Amino acid sequence: MLTIRLATAQDHDALWSIIQPVIQTGDTYMYAPDTPREAMLATWLADTKHTYVAETDEQVVGTFFLCANQPGLGAHVANAGYMVHPDQRGKGIARQLCLFSLDEARRLGFQALQFNAVVSTNTVAVRLWEQCGFSRVGTVPKAFRHQALGLVDTYVMYQWLGA
Template identity: 40%
Template structure:
């Protein structure tokens, strides 16, 4: 598996991953009715941010975006988001993408990385983020409407560098 910068031709494989994740409504607080065009504008980061893909040969297994969490006085903290194709989960793709984002942020001298909305029922992401050094610093109770579990919390997670 290789992690590399996103290029335009990747979108034909990235969009189905994003579409699958947001339509499931289980892990991301994105509008499930988003179009490919709307998603492109939301997912593909302009510099100095970065969007990457994890590939096996020509196949995109997952994608990540990263950048500054907030402008101005908050610009010293980074953020990132990750999505992995359903049939590629459990193979280390998410871990590799997370580590790549952490390396990117450290190389740019951010003070830390913050995840703003980790769905508390997303156990695999929670395990991964904790394993990589993130801590839950707060939870907004019932802020995410899960299609099966009903309202569950959204965690704010942070790792200081």
């Protein structure tokens, strides 16, 4: 059973155990693979974000954040980022995080959720986001410097959440 809750200061070690191996591969996130722990945690847990962790058996296995995609007149559209511990992939955790985040975004007053840069070669994520109701609304050519494949496209993906 997966429990999702707001992240706390006590979660820093668990968050880093997820974030570090995910960004280190350089194939799914814009963050530099060698981003230092404190800088990455400050980014993931910024005051402008609502950051969550997912637990099974009292072990943090995933995380996500929600925030306004743009300030002011664009603040009704949320942005989010999701990470699952590499040892926990393939168990449906990312899907549960996404579905929870859609409800949470509505609860927080957001009317849409937009992913600004889904790496096109991350086909598992692209397929999952589409299954969760997101549409590809744009392609940004060669916007991601993939560590193994070189320059690849990113997708802008979007879902209207309602009035």
